[in-house]
Amino acid sequence: MAKSYLSMSAAELQAELESVKKEYEDIKAQGLSIDMSRGKPGSDQLDISDGMLKVFDDGNFKCEAGLDVRNYGLLDGIPECKKLFADLLEVKPENVIVGGNSSLSLMFDYVSQCMYQGAGFTPWSQQGKVKFLCPCPGYDRHFAICEYFGIEMINIPMTAEGPDMDAIEEAVKDSSVKGMFCVPKYSNPQGITFSAETVKRIANLDTAADDFRIIWDNAYCVHDLTETTDELVNIFDVLPEKNKDMVIEVASTSKISYPGAGVSCLVSSVDNIKAILKRLTVQAISYDKVNMLRHVKFFKDVQGIKEHMQLHAKILKPKFDAVIDTLNSDLAGLGIAEWNEPNGGYFISLDVTGGSASRVGVLCKEAGVTLTNVGATFPYGKDPTDSNIRIAPTFPTPEVLSKAVKVLTVSVKLACLENLTR
């Protein structure tokens, strides 16, 4: 076990700084160029879905409703795709709308609808200031939606059980707090799955706003990495009558089949589905039903999706292991960093001490490794303690990844030593 930096003498720290500085310069001299900024699948992961492009070799384009999927119609999606998502998320097909290639668009469009047409009441935008609760670290694109619509974001700290429920229960007493984004399973970036207790407390929230909405972004619902899988309570199963319209769940096949060429879905109460279809009937004639049927023909059922996800896990697990192993071997015991070992999802979250995350980002960048912008995991891009770094290990090959994480750990050590010797 390495000696903690925190227990080193000034002289020891200085010697370590010189040694790490040399290590960093050597790495920098390699002239690397590695992008670890986004949660993109690698191309070997994309290949395993290519069978999907052959499913129409049979020339059969009819969906269960008897309609030719190549033509107009079926605004809420083809029945078999509604059923596939319903089975996957353990809800009923009548609560599902199948969308286009982007669950992000479903979320953006829904928030827009609430802002300007309302969530069953006066439009949010006509009720004065609108605030959202943002469990963080979280997903930068959720924060970007809030920022676009001028929604004020309130930081809610994450715990190992999910967002700090005491803070949330207190915050929702303010009727201008209209909603919250959550990634309840294998959260982005920490890989935390909300505990049963947390899900129940969220479901039973006593909100001052009658038109409070939770965007339940279940992006990683079947994205297990190991045999030890996290279990998420189905929030609709524990939703009391008074909150029946409170939850809008979304998911997609972006990290099941193809990112950007998959199929998304939205799940909510029948009343919410009706209100959304009222907009959709003006906004579109239908989403891409050929792609919906392509997915159903390829995956067949939830079991098919689960088996497919094991192929992804087989590719991803060694990458996550490479990161964790390097973090363990290089940083364990130094007292300057903490990280998670998630059972699924797309990220590893690294917290460094002493407000040095931005400096780590700069050092990595200068050594040719692009991380997710430091700060991006917090509202307004501002990490109050400048500590969180999101590691996206999925895109690089394991060999490249090992090099990249080495750059990262050396940068973490260097940034912290700079701080400690200042």
Place this chain on the structure above:
Amino acid sequence: MAKSYLSMSAAELQAELESVKKEYEDIKAQGLSIDMSRGKPGSDQLDISDGMLKVFDDGNFKCEAGLDVRNYGLLDGIPECKKLFADLLEVKPENVIVGGNSSLSLMFDYVSQCMYQGAGFTPWSQQGKVKFLCPCPGYDRHFAICEYFGIEMINIPMTAEGPDMDAIEEAVKDSSVKGMFCVPKYSNPQGITFSAETVKRIANLDTAADDFRIIWDNAYCVHDLTETTDELVNIFDVLPEKNKDMVIEVASTSKISYPGAGVSCLVSSVDNIKAILKRLTVQAISYDKVNMLRHVKFFKDVQGIKEHMQLHAKILKPKFDAVIDTLNSDLAGLGIAEWNEPNGGYFISLDVTGGSASRVGVLCKEAGVTLTNVGATFPYGKDPTDSNIRIAPTFPTPEVLSKAVKVLTVSVKLACLENLTR
């Protein structure tokens, strides 16, 4: 030539009424069930694009930008698809965003953006009442977008040259008039192509509003039916500097490849493209690039699209002819109806006299033929003279179509005779 109803004596009209009534009852007894309500391609038209589903048999998913189209990225579309649409619409690729499967969504989202974020100025919704000019008869889904956003619609009569430009030039002196929807080529439903003079007058409009926008829905840009094709002046070629941000053109392959599984595009000034991408970067990660590359690989270039459109015309021309022939043989000279013979597009527009269009719709429905809702071609679904009927001849087979149009012509005669003998 049949004798005009208008020159018949009361006795002659009564005799004709009895005869037509019997004809109608005979037709009704057939128990038909035919849907002519929407401009849907027939399944033989869909079949000619099925080669598109084999283009990835080569396993090559790289686009010109070097990026794997199966993965995230390229918010504005893959370069080769931007070029294809740019060539098709005779504009530059930098003025193009390639969208998803629906140009309707591009229009809806753009109007939403103008309403709540603004078109370079204060959001429309914060400037008091917002009005749009609506050339009519027109496309019901354009009117639905206006209605959804609470935009007041002003009827602008169509002429054989396009919308009444005198009326438009007068109307835009009102600064609350913020925009106009147009289908400039083979207009829906009349099949009118705006004359060069009309396009130039539109391009040079002197609008009181600085943030006036024209949605130029070029849905039928290559949708010729005959060798005699209409030519539309490229509005961007005649747009003066002062109006450089005034036009938002959209188009799609919905009636080139598959409706609902095609690719759409939006064309505008670089500043407008920037403003739209600023929204899009929050709303989506990218549109479906696999489908974009699928289309480019299949069509190759504009010549490929034009040859493909000839296959569509070969299927569609006999259908249009069947309608026109029946209208000619049954209604010509009666003095009760007028119709167009378009060189392209998806519709035939029939105008009946004496405010009897609604009655025709009811008679058709009762005899098993569903037309587009009468009135739908006008804002708020209200045809001020109750005269316009949109015929969508593309979906039924020619045999079915002949039966349907027979129902229609008999219904027209009956409705007019009912009026004239009242």
